[in-house]
Amino acid sequence: MKRPVFAVLVAAAPLVAWYAPAEAQTRPVMWAASASPAGPVAPGAVVRVRLTATVDPGWHLYSLTQGAGGPIPTRIRLAADQPFQLADSIQAPGPTKSFDPNFGIPVEMYNGTVQFVLPVRVSRDARSGIDSIAVETRFQACDATLCMPPRTERIAVPVAVRAAPARLRPAASGR
Numbered sequence: 001m002k003r004p005v006f007a008v009l010v011a012a013a014p015l016v017a018w019y020a021p022a023e024a025q026t027r028p029v030m031w032a033a034s035a036s037p038a039g040p041v042a043p044g045a046v047v048r049v050r051l052t053a054t055v056d057p058g059w060h061l062y063s064l065t066q067g068a069g070g071p072i073p074t075r076i077r078l079a080a081d082q083p084f085q086l087a088d089s090i091q092a093p094g095p096t097k098s099f100d101p102n103f104g105i106p107v108e109m110y111n112g113t114v115q116f117v118l119p120v121r122v123s124r125d126a127r128s129g130i131d132s133i134a135v136e137t138r139f140q141a142c143d144a145t146l147c148m149p150p151r152t153e154r155i156a157v158p159v160a161v162r163a164a165p166a167r168l169r170p171a172a173s174g175r
Helices: 002-026
Strands: 029-036 046-055 060-062 075-078 084-086 096-100 105-110 113-122 129-139 151-161
Touching: 029 129, 029 151, 046 060, 046 129, 046 151, 075 084, 075 113
Parallel strands: none
Antiparallel strands: 029 046, 046 113, 060 105, 075 129, 084 113, 096 105, 129 151
16 A cells, blocks of 8 residues: 555656646746734824745846836735725846847846835724735846746735724714
């Protein structure tokens, strides 16, 4: 009985070895996010969301300001229908700029790890408790010879919202 199980494991090993690099190639950019302050925030307050892209070696991600006529620029926005809105523009580090012979134009890109900061205002009518800021990223990753199709990912950033002071709470209806 042990021999057939061992034979199946040996036969499956090349598939596992093939799948791991293939998965890494289809997801060369991984996203993570956190909010500060870490403790509860008041309605109307601004939370700083740190959105981090980790780009696999040999791959790159294009900047928020990448010009037209070439790769897809990275786009970051807050999902609609939530009690959070951008309070100001997104902060991004300066990209590496170079001429890309594949596109025939100058490109702006990031390699390695890049961090974006989103100032997010909590709506005055946000409910108290744990909520999530939904951040959507649309991006394209390329290496020296291949560009992945543009991809959109949604990242949930947990945030604790304090109860609004009585003077800020909407008046109760029901009379």
